[in-house]
Amino acid sequence: MPAxxxxxxxxxxFRKKVRALRGVSMQVDPGQxxxxxGPNGAGKSTLVxxxxxxxxxxxISGTMLGMPIGHKETLRRVxxxxxxxxxxxxxxxxxxxxxxGSLSGMRRANRLKRIQAMLELVGMAAWxxxxxxxxxxxxxxxxxxxxxxxxxxxxLLLDEPTDGVDPVGRREIRDLLIHxxxxxxxxxxxxxxxxxxxxxxxxxxxxxxxxxxxxxxxDELTSDRRRWIVAYEGSGPEWTDEETRQDGRNTQVILxxxxxNDVQPVIDRIRGAGCSxxxxxxxxxxxxxxxxxxxxxxxxxxxxxGANKGRPT
Ligand SMILES: Nc1ncnc2c1ncn2[C@@H]1O[C@H](COP(=O)(O)OP(=O)(O)OP(=O)(O)O)[C@@H](O)[C@H]1O
Ligand SMILES: [Mg+2]
Numbered sequence: 514m515p516a517x518x519x520x521x522x523x524x525x526x527f528r529k530k531v532r533a534l535r536g537v538s539m540q541v542d543p544g545q546x547x548x549x550x551g552p553n554g555a556g557k558s559t560l561v562x563x564x565x566x567x568x569x570x571x572x573i574s575g576t577m578l579g580m581p582i583g584h585k586e587t588l589r590r591v592x593x594x595x596x597x598x599x600x601x602x603x604x605x606x607x608x609x610x611x612x613x614g615s616l617s618g619m620r621r622a623n624r625l626k627r628i629q630a631m632l633e634l635v636g637m638a639a640w641x642x643x644x645x646x647x648x649x650x651x652x653x654x655x656x657x658x659x660x661x662x663x664x665x666x667x668x669l670l671l672d673e674p675t676d677g678v679d680p681v682g683r684r685e686i687r688d689l690l691i692h693x694x695x696x697x698x699x700x701x702x703x704x705x706x707x708x709x710x711x712x713x714x715x716x717x718x719x720x721x722x723x724x725x726x727x728x729x730x731x732d733e734l735t736s737d738r739r740r741w742i743v744a745y746e747g748s749g750p751e752w753t754d755e756e757t758r759q760d761g762r763n764t765q766v767i768l769x770x771x772x773x774n775d776v777q778p779v780i781d782r783i784r785g786a787g788c789s790x791x792x793x794x795x796x797x798x799x800x801x802x803x804x805x806x807x808x809x810x811x812x813x814x815x816x817x818x819g820a821n822k823g824r825p826t
Pocket of ligand 1: 532553554555556
């Protein structure tokens with residue numbers, strides 16, 4: 514199946530001096546949740562805006578849903594939740610959704626049906642007659658999500674969808690994204706809350722200073738860094754070759770690249786020394802680990818906002 518997004522060498526320079534994107538290439542597979550990660554000012558929102566033709570790239574080649582970037586009819590098949598969006602404050606939730614629904618060419622009868630369903634989906638049905646201007650940040654974000662989903666798009670571009678949303682709402686949004694993905698939608702999501710993406714991310718790209726520092730599926734990126742950890746209580750055997758870590762009163766034995774078979778003799782040794790095993794688990798690199806690895810690859814000690822300012826080189 515062709516990629517949902519396939520872009521090469523995207524460049525964006527603002528006002529001839531801020532090089533926001535410096536040759537970004539990436540492929541988003543259909544039916545996947547693709548996480549676009551990166552420090553503040555890395556260029557994530559700029560890239561999403563370019564895909565939606567909100568701003569124009571200085572250079573781009575590639576496709577979205579099989580058509581060139583910027584193709585108007587194709588944009589109707591995409592749902593977009595912009596960063597820091599502001600709906601007209603005087604509109605009620607329902608009116609705002611009618612407004613955006615008609616902008617994407619939805620007929621009134623369809624809008625009436627979908628608006629009710631989407632407001633229920635994002636937990637805002639009881640607020641449909643209330644003005645958007647009176648909503649909290651998280652409530653506005655829920656309406657933004659309803660707006661992005663209204664026309665049942667094949668591809669969703671969500672720029673920090675859980676910004677300001679409470680923990681229950683975050684979990685609901687996460688469940689909703691999994692449901693949409695299982696239903697065949699493709700989702701590109703940009704968020705700083707890595708723990709929240711951990712269980713839903715299929716593919717990712719980490720953008721640092723306008724370049725892709727790390728990209729791939731979670732399996733590809735973590736397969737050679739999987740490890741087993743055996744944790745036990747008490748003063749156990751002396752370890753020589755194995756890596757160990759102290760976690761409070763517990764000791765963890767870390768076995769990189771091990772199989773379940775390799776773990777058995779370690780368990781036997783610990784039990785033989787009269788200690789109680791408290792956990793045996795296979796772990797992969799977390800998104801946070803991958804994020805840090807990407808920063809290292811990009812030669813960054815720390816994430817410095819706005820670090821890509823400077824004259825084009
Ligand atoms: N309209 C603009 N004019 C000038 N510079 C801009 C403009 N929009 C973005 N930039 C700059 O481009 C760079 C990338 O910004 P962008 O908003 O894409 O980052 P981001 O990765 O989305 O960051 P964050 O995680 O903070 O949302 C930053 O240096 C920013 O200052
Ligand atoms: Mg952003």
